[in-house]
Amino acid sequence: MCGIFGVMDKGRQMMDGSGIREALSMMNERGSGEGAGYVAYGIYPDYRDCYALHILFDNACESKAVVDATLEQWGTIEHDEAIPTYDQPNLRVNSTPWRYFFKPDPSLAAPGSESPEKDVIANLVMQINASAKGAKIVSSGKNVGVFKASGWPEDVANYYRIEDYEGYIWLAHNRYATSNPELWDRPDPFNLHDWSVVENGKITSYGTNRHYVESFGYTCSMSTDSEVIAYMLDLLVRRHGLDINLAIRAFAPPYWEDIDQMPEAEQKLNRALRFAYGSATMNGPFTVLAANPEMMVGFTDRGKLRPMVVGECGDRLYIASEEVAIRAMEPKVESITRPAAGEPVIGRVAQ
Amino acid sequence: MAKQVVIDAKGMHYTPLNQQIRKAIEDGADEIVINNVLGQRFIGDGLRGNATIRVNGVAGGDLAMFMSGPTVIVHGNAEHAPGNTMDSGKVVIHGSAGDAVAHSMRGGKVFVRGDIGYRGGIHMKQYEAQRPVLVVGGSAQTFLGEYMAGGLLIVLDLNGKMKAHEIGSGIHGGEIIIRGDVDDANLASGAKKVPLTEEDRRRIAPVLREFAADFGLEPEPLVNADYTRIVPASARPFAGKYTWE
Numbered sequence: 001m002c003g004i005f006g007v008m009d010k011g012r013q014m015m016d017g018s019g020i021r022e023a024l025s026m027m028n029e030r031g032s033g034e035g036a037g038y039v040a041y042g043i044y045p046d047y048r049d050c051y052a053l054h055i056l057f058d059n060a061c062e063s064k065a066v067v068d069a070t071l072e073q074w075g076t077i078e079h080d081e082a083i084p085t086y087d088q089p090n091l092r093v094n095s096t097p098w099r100y101f102f103k104p105d106p107s108l109a110a111p112g113s114e115s116p117e118k119d120v121i122a123n124l125v126m127q128i129n130a131s132a133k134g135a136k137i138v139s140s141g142k143n144v145g146v147f148k149a150s151g152w153p154e155d156v157a158n159y160y161r162i163e164d165y166e167g168y169i170w171l172a173h174n175r176y177a178t179s180n181p182e183l184w185d186r187p188d189p190f191n192l193h194d195w196s197v198v199e200n201g202k203i204t205s206y207g208t209n210r211h212y213v214e215s216f217g218y219t220c221s222m223s224t225d226s227e228v229i230a231y232m233l234d235l236l237v238r239r240h241g242l243d244i245n246l247a248i249r250a251f252a253p254p255y256w257e258d259i260d261q262m263p264e265a266e267q268k269l270n271r272a273l274r275f276a277y278g279s280a281t282m283n284g285p286f287t288v289l290a291a292n293p294e295m296m297v298g299f300t301d302r303g304k305l306r307p308m309v310v311g312e313c314g315d316r317l318y319i320a321s322e323e324v325a326i327r328a329m330e331p332k333v334e335s336i337t338r339p340a341a342g343e344p345v346i347g348r349v350a351q
Numbered sequence: 352m353a354k355q356v357v358i359d360a361k362g363m364h365y366t367p368l369n370q371q372i373r374k375a376i377e378d379g380a381d382e383i384v385i386n387n388v389l390g391q392r393f394i395g396d397g398l399r400g401n402a403t404i405r406v407n408g409v410a411g412g413d414l415a416m417f418m419s420g421p422t423v424i425v426h427g428n429a430e431h432a433p434g435n436t437m438d439s440g441k442v443v444i445h446g447s448a449g450d451a452v453a454h455s456m457r458g459g460k461v462f463v464r465g466d467i468g469y470r471g472g473i474h475m476k477q478y479e480a481q482r483p484v485l486v487v488g489g490s491a492q493t494f495l496g497e498y499m500a501g502g503l504l505i506v507l508d509l510n511g512k513m514k515a516h517e518i519g520s521g522i523h524g525g526e527i528i529i530r531g532d533v534d535d536a537n538l539a540s541g542a543k544k545v546p547l548t549e550e551d552r553r554r555i556a557p558v559l560r561e562f563a564a565d566f567g568l569e570p571e572p573l574v575n576a577d578y579t580r581i582v583p584a585s586a587r588p589f590a591g592k593y594t595w596e
Binding site: 029323340 | 431449536
């Protein structure tokens with residue numbers, strides 16, 4: 001199960017988190033109370049030039065010193081503070097959320113990199129998350145932040161007072177835990193600098209996909225689908241330079257029988273994609289919602305084993321597991337559609 | 352005199368809502384009007400009798416599951432699986448519905464004026480006099496009639512947007528009737544097209560007239576339209592797939 005919800009404003013109008021909280025809680029039946037999370041783009045305008053690192057510490061005293069030292073090795077900490085939280089009766093706190101506003105030193109990236117700052121950030125995230133020193137970086141992008149914990153969506157939203165944040169793209173996730181411990185870092189969203197991902201489903205190709213991204217230097221340390229998907233998006237879109245449409249087609253390609261029916265040029269392209277990215281193909285039931293600072297995208301598995309509903313209203317694009325989540329936030333929604341499997345929905349922010 | 356009960360479901364969880372519906376039926380209501388419905392699940396589930404329930408808003412998942420007798424009329428859309436394992440009675444949806452409409456339905460009727468999602472009519476069944484009917488006014492999506500074991504499934508495709516393929520995947524009973532022609536490439540293996548005979552047309556005419564009456568459509572163009580009838584190619588489509596005899 002799981003419930004996912006995403007909204008973007010193409011005109012970059014800000015939305016505070018209260019409507020998102022409302023929308024996600026409409027789908028409580030899709031979760032099990034063991035995890036929920038939110039991510040928003042545009043929340044840190046005062047530090048828009050810094051990478052905002054959201055970190056969950058098991059123990060803020062011991063783990064923080066190690067993280068501080070690592071960060072200072074890789075760049076400059078402009079500011080850091082505890083993320084404000086508000087105790088909730090039904091939420092057992094076992095992590096301390098912290099945020100750093102950090103400027104990486106691009107000269108420390110491997111030579112020849114086209115995006116040295118992001119390479120440094122990616123290395124940092126892999127290093128700290130894999131070292132198991134009681135610290136997990138849960139988001140690492142500019143002007144973006146992930147807020148997540150083990151609990152019901154409202155409790156997690158209230159714990160972080162999600163209504164105090166304003167963003168132009170929001171993704172939210174209500175977790176139905178099936179195979180992972182109730183750690184605070186495990187619920188979606190997962191983020192790696194630009195990209196954030198929430199998923200409803202279970203990719204049965206997890207092992208293949210994980211080995212594939214790990215062969216490019218990523219380290220998967222949270223045993224979760226969305227972590228792999230976030231890294232695959234970064235790999236295909238940023239490092240390989242694929243257009244988002246092609247990247248999604250690599251993840252959820254048409255069946256061979258369908259490719260056989262295409263015009264020749266299309267056939268060639270699709271065959272090439274399937275050969276080049278066979279190990280990035282995702283199997284199993286899933287609906288994936290992903291965002292970066294410029295866009296929000298949604299797509300489902302080829303057999304359409306999970307729901308995806310799309311709503312539009314003015315500049316707002318909504319994608320959710322259920323129509324009612326959209327209507328809860330936008331009662332006057334102008335159109336509701338249910339795209340076919342393999343038809344990605346891509347909304348772009350006006351430039 | 353007919354007894355009507357009105358319930359305002361605004362902001363209400365589905366548990367108290369369904370308790371109120373049951374209470375109203377126990378107290379002898381003939382008609383229950385539920386206003387401001389927004390995704391409450393399980394409305395009408397397991398209900399017996401012959402009351403009419405009017406849902407104003409978007410009905411949540413598993414509407415009328417296991418229902419036996421009542422009529423549910425939705426003025427709006429429905430989420431996944433309305434008519435799930437329904438036994439008898441009728442569901443009329445004026446909007447569209449999500450995936451797995453009429454999932455495992457055993458009897459009664461589900462009428463949807465708009466479109467339905469994937470896997471409509473999945474594993475509908477029939478037994479003796481129990482013969483479920485699903486009629487869709489708009490289009491249906493892929494895996495229509497998947498593992499269908501019985502019953503009648505009609506898609507009218509009134510907007511001409513039908514793009515379903517893998518129709519009748521694993522069908523081993525019942526029939527799927529689609530207005531217009533269906534390309535062979537869109538049939539799943541195990542399903543086959545047969546002509547709609549005049550006898551078939553006489554058989555489905557009352558269902559089409561009832562559908563047209565419920566939604567204020569002209570009945571005769573529907574009754575006289577061209578249809579493709581899809582039936583199982585065999586009663587055991589996977590006989591050789593998992594076992595060897």
